[in-house]
Amino acid sequence: MFCPEPMSHDPASTDQPHGFPPTRDSVLVELRSEDREKRERAWESLAAAYWRPVYCHVRLRWNASREDAQDLTQDFFLRALGGNFFEGYDPGRARFRTFLRTCLDRFLSNEQRDAGREKRGGGIVFLPIDVGEIEAELLTNGNPDPDPDQTFHREWIRGLFILAVDALRAECVAAGKEVQFSIFERADLLPVEGVDRPSYRDLAEEFKIPMTQVTNYLAFARREFRRLALERLASLCGSEEEYQSEARELFGVASP
Amino acid sequence: MTRLSDAALEHLRDVAEWPELTGNRYEIVGALGQGGMGTVFLARDRELEREVALKVLRAAASSPDTALRLRRESRILARLEHPGIVPVHDVGRLPDGRVYYVMKLVRGVRLDQYARAAVLTDLLRLFLRICETIGFAHAQGVVHRDLKPGNIMVGAFGEVLVMDWGIAKVGEEAGRREGGKADGNVDAKAADEADEDDATKTAPGTILGTPGFMSPEQERGDVEQIDARSDVYSLGAVLRLLVTGSEGQLAGLPAPLRPLRAIWRKAMAPIPGDRYASAQALAEDVARYLDAQPVDAYKEPLLEKGRRIIAKYQTPILLVLAYLAMRILFLVTRGM
Numbered sequence: 001m002f003c004p005e006p007m008s009h010d011p012a013s014t015d016q017p018h019g020f021p022p023t024r025d026s027v028l029v030e031l032r033s034e035d036r037e038k039r040e041r042a043w044e045s046l047a048a049a050y051w052r053p054v055y056c057h058v059r060l061r062w063n064a065s066r067e068d069a070q071d072l073t074q075d076f077f078l079r080a081l082g083g084n085f086f087e088g089y090d091p092g093r094a095r096f097r098t099f100l101r102t103c104l105d106r107f108l109s110n111e112q113r114d115a116g117r118e119k120r121g122g123g124i125v126f127l128p129i130d131v132g133e134i135e136a137e138l139l140t141n142g143n144p145d146p147d148p149d150q151t152f153h154r155e156w157i158r159g160l161f162i163l164a165v166d167a168l169r170a171e172c173v174a175a176g177k178e179v180q181f182s183i184f185e186r187a188d189l190l191p192v193e194g195v196d197r198p199s200y201r202d203l204a205e206e207f208k209i210p211m212t213q214v215t216n217y218l219a220f221a222r223r224e225f226r227r228l229a230l231e232r233l234a235s236l237c238g239s240e241e242e243y244q245s246e247a248r249e250l251f252g253v254a255s256p
Numbered sequence: 257m258t259r260l261s262d263a264a265l266e267h268l269r270d271v272a273e274w275p276e277l278t279g280n281r282y283e284i285v286g287a288l289g290q291g292g293m294g295t296v297f298l299a300r301d302r303e304l305e306r307e308v309a310l311k312v313l314r315a316a317a318s319s320p321d322t323a324l325r326l327r328r329e330s331r332i333l334a335r336l337e338h339p340g341i342v343p344v345h346d347v348g349r350l351p352d353g354r355v356y357y358v359m360k361l362v363r364g365v366r367l368d369q370y371a372r373a374a375v376l377t378d379l380l381r382l383f384l385r386i387c388e389t390i391g392f393a394h395a396q397g398v399v400h401r402d403l404k405p406g407n408i409m410v411g412a413f414g415e416v417l418v419m420d421w422g423i424a425k426v427g428e429e430a431g432r433r434e435g436g437k438a439d440g441n442v443d444a445k446a447a448d449e450a451d452e453d454d455a456t457k458t459a460p461g462t463i464l465g466t467p468g469f470m471s472p473e474q475e476r477g478d479v480e481q482i483d484a485r486s487d488v489y490s491l492g493a494v495l496r497l498l499v500t501g502s503e504g505q506l507a508g509l510p511a512p513l514r515p516l517r518a519i520w521r522k523a524m525a526p527i528p529g530d531r532y533a534s535a536q537a538l539a540e541d542v543a544r545y546l547d548a549q550p551v552d553a554y555k556e557p558l559l560e561k562g563r564r565i566i567a568k569y570q571t572p573i574l575l576v577l578a579y580l581a582m583r584i585l586f587l588v589t590r591g592m
Contacts (some may be wrong), residue, residue, distance in 0.1 A: 133259060154262070154265070157265060157269075158260055158265055161260055161265060161268055162258045162259075162260060165258045165260070166258055169258075188264070188267055188268055188271055189258070189260065189264055189268075190264065197267075200285075212283075212302070215283045215284075219276065219277070219283075222271050222272060222274065223276055225268070225272060226272040229272065250269065251269060251272050251273050
């Protein structure tokens with residue numbers, strides 16, 4: 001298990017690439033825990049972060065129908081919980097998301113081979129999957145032939161960011177900072193193609209606070225969002241090297 | 257459940273990369289542009305209530321070496337006090353360790369964009385100011401090494417600003433001059449800067465510059481041979497672009513522009529010794545062209561010389577011809 005370095009706030013400190021979040025329990029370690037409760041919690045975290053890219057991969061790479069893709073996604077995570085899917089993961093050889101995709105392809109290949117031998121999930125829903133939104137994006141995004149690899153990567157980022165946003169919302173509500181979150185939501189979470197984001201002045205008028213407070217609130221929310229996203233990322237990586245590489249790609253490069 | 261559109265996703269990735277400035281006098285307004293090493297943001301200086309440009313290392317490019325380079329760039333800019341070079345207001349370090357510096361916000365367009373709608377004589381006068389700025393830097397012992405239209409801005413009032421000194425080469429003499437040895441003592445900052453100069457010194461074989469604008473010695477990574485004449489080469493490439501509108505040679509250049517072609521060819525000679533010795537010498541030849549005088553780089557055929565002289569003295573020649581015509585007319589009518 002690795003321990004990401006704590007964020008340095010000492011201006012005189014040597015040049016660090018950027019602040020890494022404090023230690024967070026690794027999902028990958030807890031997946032192998034003897035403690036069933038810990039294992040289930042880790043599985044939930046893994047599924048929450050990965051169900052989107054997994055679903056898209058099944059749909060695009062394996063040309064599964066919407067219903068089949070939904071069932072296969074459920075099955076994949078169910079097997080991951082009960083079996084030893086990720087036992088062979090070696091952080092020194094590949095990123096975890098690459099390894100997971102290999103496991104997924106192997107799983108789907110076996111499923112295809114055994115098709116009809118046993119009936120799949122039967123529509124029993126146990127993951128909070130809302131594929132309607134993904135389907136709408138996949139089919140109406142103006143891209144009739146989306147690239148499966150790029151889609152997997154994008155959906156992985158989306159899953160991670162959604163977890164971080166949900167965590168930020170919960171933290172803000174608990175701390176009585178709903179206004180901070182609302183401003184973050186208006187400025188950063190709602191942009192759509194072709195529509196201008198509200199200006200600081202617009203937000204100041206809307207929330208009836210000075211413009212400087214808008215920028216302070218936004219700075220706070222963005223900082224916390226970044227911290228929470230990096231925390232979740234760290235928990236989903238197998239090594240510090242993988243984490244650093246993923247973090248740089250996520251926040252340091254404009255496009256994958 | 258939270259929904260994030262693709263646009264929101266990209267926006268979040270961008271803003272999460274924005275520098276954390278809580279606790280200091282600047283606040284980020286938005287991103288202006290991104291280079292290989294750093295990102296330039298539009299920021300607001302709360303103390304002076306003005307907008308500034310803030311350049312910070314990109315997290316992905318952040319390393320001790322790039323941090324030293326950015327800090328070095330800020331010091332080079334601070335050293336070069338000239339109307340054609342963007343002044344630096346402040347330098348600092350973010351809580352996450354990244355270096356940033358704050359400079360004047362330049363409102364204008366890139367030279368290549370400006371050139372599309374400008375007339376040649378205006379562009380040539382602009383070029384003279386670019387040469388003057390680079391000549392000043394050379395006099396301070398600084399070679400830019402990445403001159404190209406994308407690094408030259410033209411302001412709202414036609415002012416020229418040479419940007420992006422991130423890979424500039426600082427001569428040893430200039431380093432010593434900045435080293436604070438006037439009284440025989442080297443202060444701590446000077447020693448620190450000397451260390452930085454060592455750390456950021458370009459290793460032989462390193463290729464820095466932009467294809468199409470960098471000199472052959474830069475393309476070879478021949479670091480030792482790079483000097484002011486390397487910038488002269490790049491200035492020649494910029495001149496070519498201003499005249500022809502492209503980076504390539506034009507076969508059918510009109511006769512009046514041939515002296516300019518000779519000028520940029522001389523500036524872009526493969527061997528540094530065959531180029532203009534300085535940016536000033538290059539500017540002087542362009543100025544001669546603007547004054548319709550013969551230029552050093554071009555051996556003028558007699559016919560072209562005649563055309564140039566006629567073009568230059570068009571008005572007096574026309575006056576004399578008109579006088580002569582009137583005189584002849586007068587004599588003829590009187591004789592009748």
